[in-house]
Amino acid sequence: MAFNYEYYLRMDKMPHMWCPGCGIGIVVKAMLRAIDKMGWSKDDVAVVSGIGCTSRTPGYVDFNTLHTTHGRALTFATGLKLARPDKHVIVISGDGDAAAIGGNHFLHACRRNIDLTLIVVNNYIYGMTGGQASPTTPFGARASTAPYGAVDSPLDISRVAIAAGASYVARGTVAQGFMLEKFIYNGFKHKGFAVIEAMSTCPIQYGRRNKLSDPVQLLKWVKEHGVPAKKAEKMSPEELEGKFITGELHNQERVEYTEEYELVRQRAQEAAGAR
Amino acid sequence: MAETATAEKVAKKKEKPAPRIEVIDEFCKGCNICVDICPTNVLEMKPDPTRWVGAVVVVTRPEACTRCMLCEIHCPDFAIKVY
Ligand SMILES: Cc1ncc(C[n+]2csc(CCOP(=O)(O)OP(=O)(O)O)c2C)c(N)n1
Ligand code: SF4
Ligand code: SF4
Numbered sequence: 001m002a003f004n005y006e007y008y009l010r011m012d013k014m015p016h017m018w019c020p021g022c023g024i025g026i027v028v029k030a031m032l033r034a035i036d037k038m039g040w041s042k043d044d045v046a047v048v049s050g051i052g053c054t055s056r057t058p059g060y061v062d063f064n065t066l067h068t069t070h071g072r073a074l075t076f077a078t079g080l081k082l083a084r085p086d087k088h089v090i091v092i093s094g095d096g097d098a099a100a101i102g103g104n105h106f107l108h109a110c111r112r113n114i115d116l117t118l119i120v121v122n123n124y125i126y127g128m129t130g131g132q133a134s135p136t137t138p139f140g141a142r143a144s145t146a147p148y149g150a151v152d153s154p155l156d157i158s159r160v161a162i163a164a165g166a167s168y169v170a171r172g173t174v175a176q177g178f179m180l181e182k183f184i185y186n187g188f189k190h191k192g193f194a195v196i197e198a199m200s201t202c203p204i205q206y207g208r209r210n211k212l213s214d215p216v217q218l219l220k221w222v223k224e225h226g227v228p229a230k231k232a233e234k235m236s237p238e239e240l241e242g243k244f245i246t247g248e249l250h251n252q253e254r255v256e257y258t259e260e261y262e263l264v265r266q267r268a269q270e271a272a273g274a275r
Numbered sequence: 276m277a278e279t280a281t282a283e284k285v286a287k288k289k290e291k292p293a294p295r296i297e298v299i300d301e302f303c304k305g306c307n308i309c310v311d312i313c314p315t316n317v318l319e320m321k322p323d324p325t326r327w328v329g330a331v332v333v334v335t336r337p338e339a340c341t342r343c344m345l346c347e348i349h350c351p352d353f354a355i356k357v358y
Contacts, residue, residue, distance in 0.1 A: 002297075002347060002356035014302065015352060020328065021306035025351030177348035203306075215306040219349075 008032045008042070010062050017056060021215020023174035023200030023222075024054050027121050028061070030177055030198075031090070034185040038088075045088045048077040050102060052094035053127040053202075071102030074109045077116050085115070085258040088188065095122040095136040099157055103135070110164035110193055114257035117187045117194045120157055123202035131205030138242060142209040158197045162250045167192035169250040173199040175223035176246075183248065192256050199226060199244060294340035295358040298332045302354035305330045309346035309355050315339040318346065 009032075018024050035045060045063040049055035051070035058065035064087070068076045073091045081089045098106050098120045109116065125143055126132040133143035135155040142149055158171045168190040170183035180198055187194030201207065201218045212218040229247035232240060296317065305328035310318045317340045323331040332355065340357065347357045 002358050005353050009353070015304075018351060020304035020352075021308060022351055025353065026349055029348065029351075029353070174349070177345075181348075215308055216311045219308060219311075 003029075003033055003036070005029065005032055008035065008062055010060055013060050016060050018053060019202075019204045021201065021203045021218070022053070022127075023123060023198070023202070023219075024057070024121055026174040026177055027054075027092075027119060027180065027198045027200060028057055030181040031092070031119060031184055032061070033181045034188055035090075037181075037185050038188050040088055044086070045090065046077075046080055046084075048073050048080065048089060048091045050093055050097040051128070052097045054092055054094040054121040054123075055097055057092045071097055071100070072105065073097065074102060074105040074116070074118065078109065078112075078114055081114060081116055081258060082261060085262075089116050090188075091116055091118045093118065093120050094127065094134075095120060095124065095157065096126045096132075096134045099135045099155055099160075107160070107164045110161050110166040110195070112257040113165055113167050113192045113254050115191055115193070117184070117190075117196070119184065119187075120195065120197045121200045122157060122197055123200040123206055124154070125202050125206040127202045127205045131202075131209060141206075143206075144209070156244070158195065158245075158249050161195040161197075165193075165254070166195045166250070167252045167254045168194035168248075169197075170195075170248045171197040171199065171226075171244065171246050173222045173226045173246060174201060175219050175226075179246075186248065186251075190251070192252075192254055199246075294337060294342050296334045296337055296340060296346075297356045297358065298334065299354045299356070300326070300331060302352045303332055304328055304352050304354075305332070306351065309350050312345045312349050314343060314345070315341060 047058045047063050048066040049058050050073040058067045077089050077091045124136050131144040133146045133150050137150045140149045158169050161169045172180040172183050183196050187196045203215045203218050207213040207218045226246040227243045232245045310320050317336045319333050319335045320330050321333045346355050
């Protein structure tokens, strides 16, 4: 039965600004269905973003929303969560927002294991500003700042998240919307810092420069380049070159930051009372 | 017992109204994702000069719809609904 997206959208702001076939909308829909499944009241949810096409999301969804500065969404979200640990704080970022200008904040949010959910919409490019190469642009792919092909190796956001201490990490694709919804839902249920990397599509800024301007072809490209974790185990590094591993990659119980911080507060108050 | 359960299931399936697919024309950007993803070819992209994208999704074979929801899930524009 059709899902009631309208309930969660600011209908006066629709249709959204994303280009035809842009994957961001698919991720936002998966996020809304996962929120609905959690049964959260709209007043208890906060959606925080930085700057970029992906970061326009808070403008369209009807929750407590915060559109901040480029790369700093996680810092604002951390402050919000510490002030209101009872709220469900979700951050949505592009690959540039999360891994380029916001890369350092990303590492430290992982390390802290603060109870936030970060959804990274990875479209391998700076969409909003005209297709500059991002930290996840595939080796050899073209971008406005790499007209003869990118010579930097792409950053594996999920692997970095695991190494830095995020306690739930999953990667899906916009070609598999049901799976994406499941990962986001599991990320919401997880206590600690959850990272869901959604391999997405930017037909305009990435696709046009890489012979993949047709949204349907680009979606197929994304699907074909995803390898389920189980299958990847049996593949050689050469076979996995240029591919990305999908699935729930990491799930661990670990000390959570807001709870520990509350204990610090209590210890400080006891110490002050004792004086 | 098992037979009764199956019979009940069949009866329930019969009760369900036929699928209805709604395309919200003002939201559709003509990306073609829904047309391509539908496993039973329910949808078609038809040229339409009155639309800003020059085309519009038409539900040509609603009876073939299995309610798999793939088009609704993958439409980036909140433009297609399966009831
Ligand atoms: C401090 C600062 N530096 C640079 C910019 C310009 N800028 C805006 S969005 C963006 C990158 C967007 O790429 P990404 O985060 O991958 O998101 P997308 O648009 O692809 O969703 C940049 C560099 C800015 N707004 N602020
Ligand atoms: S520029 Fe790319 S990321 Fe931005 S809305 Fe268009 S297709 Fe999406
Ligand atoms: S997927 Fe959505 S926007 Fe794209 S053609 Fe179908 S209804 Fe239109």
